[in-house]
Amino acid sequence: MSEHLIKVNLPGGFVSAGDLYELLLIAENAGATNVRFGNRQQLFFSIAADMLDDLDTDMLRAGVEYEVDADEYPNIISSYVCDSIFTHDSWLKEGLYRDIFDSFNYQPKLKINLIDRFQSFVPFFSGNFNFISSEVSNYWYLYVRFPKSNQFYCWPSLIYTEDIPVISKKIETVILKNKGLFYSTAHADEQLLYDMVSKGSDQHHQPVTQALQLPDFYLPYYEGFNRYANKYWLGVYRRNELFPIDFLKDVCNQCIRNRIGQIYTTPWKSILVKGIDPNHRNDWGSILDKYRLSVRHASNELNWQIEDICPEGLELKQQLVRIFEEADLRTYRLCFAIKTRPKTGLMGSVIIKTEPSGTYKIQHTDNFNPNSKTYITYRRRVKQDDLAGELMALCDSYYSISNKPDFAAVATSDKEAPAIAPKLIHQCRNCKTLYDSDYGDEFNNVAPGTAFEDLSDDYCCPVCDSGKECFEAIEAIAV
Numbered sequence: 001m002s003e004h005l006i007k008v009n010l011p012g013g014f015v016s017a018g019d020l021y022e023l024l025l026i027a028e029n030a031g032a033t034n035v036r037f038g039n040r041q042q043l044f045f046s047i048a049a050d051m052l053d054d055l056d057t058d059m060l061r062a063g064v065e066y067e068v069d070a071d072e073y074p075n076i077i078s079s080y081v082c083d084s085i086f087t088h089d090s091w092l093k094e095g096l097y098r099d100i101f102d103s104f105n106y107q108p109k110l111k112i113n114l115i116d117r118f119q120s121f122v123p124f125f126s127g128n129f130n131f132i133s134s135e136v137s138n139y140w141y142l143y144v145r146f147p148k149s150n151q152f153y154c155w156p157s158l159i160y161t162e163d164i165p166v167i168s169k170k171i172e173t174v175i176l177k178n179k180g181l182f183y184s185t186a187h188a189d190e191q192l193l194y195d196m197v198s199k200g201s202d203q204h205h206q207p208v209t210q211a212l213q214l215p216d217f218y219l220p221y222y223e224g225f226n227r228y229a230n231k232y233w234l235g236v237y238r239r240n241e242l243f244p245i246d247f248l249k250d251v252c253n254q255c256i257r258n259r260i261g262q263i264y265t266t267p268w269k270s271i272l273v274k275g276i277d278p279n280h281r282n283d284w285g286s287i288l289d290k291y292r293l294s295v296r297h298a299s300n301e302l303n304w305q306i307e308d309i310c311p312e313g314l315e316l317k318q319q320l321v322r323i324f325e326e327a328d329l330r331t332y333r334l335c336f337a338i339k340t341r342p343k344t345g346l347m348g349s350v351i352i353k354t355e356p357s358g359t360y361k362i363q364h365t366d367n368f369n370p371n372s373k374t375y376i377t378y379r380r381r382v383k384q385d386d387l388a389g390e391l392m393a394l395c396d397s398y399y400s401i402s403n404k405p406d407f408a409a410v411a412t413s414d415k416e417a418p419a420i421a422p423k424l425i426h427q428c429r430n431c432k433t434l435y436d437s438d439y440g441d442e443f444n445n446v447a448p449g450t451a452f453e454d455l456s457d458d459y460c461c462p463v464c465d466s467g468k469e470c471f472e473a474i475e476a477i478a479v
Contacts (some may be wrong), residue, residue, distance in 0.1 A: 001320040002048075002049045003046045003047065003048055003049065004046065004047055004048075004049055004052055004065070004068050004069055005044060005045075005068070005309060005319060006027070006030075006032075006044065006045050006046070006047060006055065006066055006068060007038075007042055007043070007044055007066060007067045007068075007070070007071060008023060008043045008044075008064060008065075009042050009043075009065070009067045009073065009074075009075040009099050010042055010074060010075065010265055011076045011104070012040055012041075012076060012077070012078040012080050012097060012098075012100075012101045012114070013041030013075075013077055013078055013080060013081050013122075013264055013265045013266065013267075014080055014081070014262045014264045014265070015262065015263055016254035016261060016262055016263075016430040017251075017253075017256050017260065017261065017262070017263055018252070018256065019254040020248065020252050020263055021062075021249060021252035021253070021256075022062055023043070023064060024245050024248055024249050024252070025064070025249075026045070026055065026058040026062060026064070027045045027245060028163070028245050029050075029055075029058060030047040030048075030051040030053070030054060030055040030058070030128065031047050031048055031051050032046060032245060033229040033244065033245055034242040034243060034244055034245060035242075035243050035245060035248065036076075036241050036243070036269065036308075036309070037240060037241075037243070037265045037266075037269045037270065037271065038269065038308040038369070039074055039126075039267050039269065039305060039307070039308055039346065040074055040075040040077045040126075040267070040308075041077045041078075041081075041109070041265040041266065041267060042265075042281070042309070043265070044308065044309060045469075046335060049267060052068065060185070065107070067201075070108060070297055070344075073107045073108065073109060074108070074109075074110070074111045074112075075112065075211075076101070076104070076108060076112045076113075077093075077112075077113050077114070077122065077126075077127070077267065078097060078101075078110075078113070078114040078115070078122065079114070079115050079119050079121065079122040080094070080097040080114075080264070081121070081122070081264040081265070081266055081272055082116060082119040082121050082122065082238050083097070083116075084228065084229070084274070085226070085228050085233050085274065086118045086119050086121050086220050087118045089118060090116050090118050090133060091133070091137040091138070092116045092133045096138075096161060097114070099161070100110045100114060100161060100164055100165070100295055103162070103164075103165045104165045104168075105165065106165075106169055108168060108169075108172060109167075109172060109176065110127075110128040110129060110130070110171075110172050110175065110176075111126070111127035111128045111180075111345070112127050112128070112129045112168055112453050113125070113126060113127035113129070113130045113131065113132075114131050114147040114164070115130065115131065115132045115133065116132075116133050117132050117133045117134070117141075117212065117213075117214075117215065118133075118215060119215070119220065120215050120216070120217045120218050120370075120371065121219065121220060121222070121266070121267075122266075122267055123267060123345075123347035123370070124143075124144060124214070124371040125145060125152065125345075125371060125372060125373055126147070126267075126345035126347060127145065127345070128144065128145050128147055129142065129144060129145075129168050129171060129172075130143040130145065131143070131164055132161060132212060134158050135210065135211075136206060138160060138161045139158035139159065139160060139161070139206050139236070140158060140159045140160075140161070140164065141154065141155070141158060141159075141208065141212050142154070142155035142158075142159050142167070143155070144171065144190075144193070145345075146175070146182055146183070146185065146188045146382065147175065147182070147183045147184065148183060148184035148343055149184060149185065149186070149188070150373070151186075151187070151188055151276075151443060152373055152462075153188075153193070154208065154212075154405050154463065154464060154465065155194070156194065156205070156207070156208055157205045157206060157207055157208060158206040158208055160206070167197070170197050170201075170365055171193070171197050172317060174193060174196045174197050175193070178196075181193075185444070186442075187443075211430035211464045211466065212464070214369055214371050214372070214432070216333075216369070217333055217335070217349065217368070217369045217370055217371065218333060219299075219302070219303050219333075219335055219374060221299060221302070222235045222237070222266060222268060222270060222272065222302065223236070223237050223270070223295045223297060224295040224296055224297060225276075225281060225284070225285075225295075230278070231274070231275050231276055231278070232274060232275065232276040232277075232278065232281055232284075233272060233273060233274045233275070233276065233282055234272070234273045234295075235266075235270055235271070235272045235295070236270060236271050236272075236288075236293065236295060237268070237269070237270040237295070237297060237302060238269075238270070238293075239297065239301070239313065239318070240314075241269055242409055243271070243373065244291060246291075247287070247290075247291045247293070248271075249341060250287050250290070250291075251263065251271075251273065251287065252279075252451065254280075254283060254284060254287060255273065258275075258276065258277060258283075260274070260275050260276070262274075267347065268302065268305070268321075274456065283466055298305060298321075298325060299332070300321065300324045300325065300329060300330075300331040301321045301325075303331055303334065303335040303336060304317050304321070304335065304336050304337070304338070305335065305336070305337045305338075305346045305347055305348060306337070306338045306346070307338070307339065307340060307344050307346065310338075310340060310341075312340050312354075313338040313339075313340050316352075316384075316387075317336075317338055320336075320387065320388055320391065323388040324392070326389070327392060329392055329395060330395070330399065331395060333349075333368070333402075334349045334350060334368060334395065334398065335347065335348055335349050335350075335370050336348055336349070336350045336351075336352065336391075337350070337351045337370075338352045339351060339352070339353045339354070340353075340354045347370045347371070348365070348370050349365055349368040349369065349370045349397075350362065350363070350364050350368070350394060351365075351375065351393065352361040352387070352391075353440055355380070355381065357381065359380075359381045359382055359383055359384075360382045360383075360384065360385075360387055361377060361379070361380050361382070362377075362378045362379040362380075362382060362390055362391065362394065363375045363376060363378060364375050364376055364378055364394065364398075366433070366434045367432060368398055368402070369425075369432075372432070373433075373463060374433055376434075376436075378390075378394055380395075424473045424474065425437070425473070425474060426452045426470060426471040426472065426473055426474070427472060427474050428461045428463070428464065428466050428470055428471055428472050429466070429471070429472060430464050430466045430470055433461050433462065433463045433464070435452055435455075435471060437450055437451050437452060441462055443462035444459065444460070444462055446459075452471070454474075455468060456468075
């Protein structure tokens with residue numbers, strides 16, 4: 001019997017316990033027994049084709065917007081889940097997040113991220129419009145990633161909190177009405193986009209005076225009971241990505257009994273409950289006991305991202321995790337992404353991509369920060385049987401060089417090629433973007449093989465627009 005995949009957006013990655021309970025009942029009445037959570041903090045479940053009409057009636061009655069076998073309206077994701085447990089010193093707090101979500105009066109067709117710059121749990125740049133908190137209270141950096149491309153544009157002015165929904169809608173409208181200029185193009189005209197969006201604008205303008213500084217990547221352990229202030233938070237991860245509906249209904253009911261208003265979803269396909277009173281911890285433990293749920297998986301299993309509803313990626317992840325565990329491999333400060341489809345914005349220090357030949361390409365980001373926008377190829381044409389060994393060798397290389405004061409990136413090589421001797425590359429002091437003469441700079445139309453010294457004097461960093469004088473030579477280490 002054919003099935004339909006149902007997707008429900010949970011804007012900001014949170015939902016009230018009562019609303020989630022009602023949604024679970026609807027899914028259950030349509031024959032679903034499990035739900036999943038996605039990389040963009042949304043909810044999925046599958047139903048038989050002949051149950052679609054009944055589902056539609058129940059969803060309409062409950063006022064729930066959903067999509068069937070589609071993702072025309074991607075979820076707005078946020079770092080709200082981190083508030084008070086993974087971030088503490090920011091001006092970005094619960095009330096401000098909620099004000100922003102409440103002020104969206106349309107369904108975005110392009111991806112929007114709302115990110116606290118002090119955390120590294122939620123990806124910075126996986127959206128098309130990436131709003132990142134600045135040093136100035138209530139003002140945000142905006143990095144536009146043009147749809148179906150890897151071209152990023154740092155908006156030249158900071159965005160005021162109240163203007164986020166307005167500017168998002170304006171930019172989306174301009175891009176979608178001018179796809180030939182800004183959609184799936186190799187070199188979109190950034191200044192033209194800015195001029196078209198800003199025409200007639202009366203929004204608050206605060207110039208960008210300081211480049212965004214990415215935090216060092218650290219993935220907090222997001223499972224189990226954890227103490228914060230005088231409360232606990234509970235994180236639940238599922239190895240097979242499936243959350244039994246009966247379990248989640250019990251979670252919702254316990255939240256309601258304990259006056260816990262919200263349940264959070266994470267980009268790591270898990271859920272999180274905050275505000276658990278120490279006197280109620282045993283009640284929550286009883287729910288885990290009832291469903292025999294483990295909440296202490298190894299760290300090197302929790303630091304993976306794979307595409308939503310992707311059996312191939314999930315199977316490969318599980319295979320690699322087993323080998324990593326047997327080798328007792330250290331993966332602290334690293335995370336892995338498996339990409340089986342083109343142009344999927346997954347967060348990863350190390351990226352494993354399927355190739356048309358059935359082999360794999362291994363890439364890593366510069367400095368192994370998954371929020372970096374620069375990808376460096378480490379190996380190509382890797383057979384599946386050799387994949388774990390190559391990944392472990394890359395991890396070993398990372399730890400060999402990560403404590404050096406001039407730590408940069410592991411240089412590229414093909415498996416068939418001899419090792420590359422140490423050489424100089426150039427790094428932007430402000431945003432850490434690398435210029436490697438072997439690859440040139442596609443964004444600035446610089447051909448591969450162009451030495452840094454041969455770049456024009458007006459050359460600018462493709463990420464933060466810093467001048468050529470802001471680059472300094474560093475030594476790349478070949479492996």
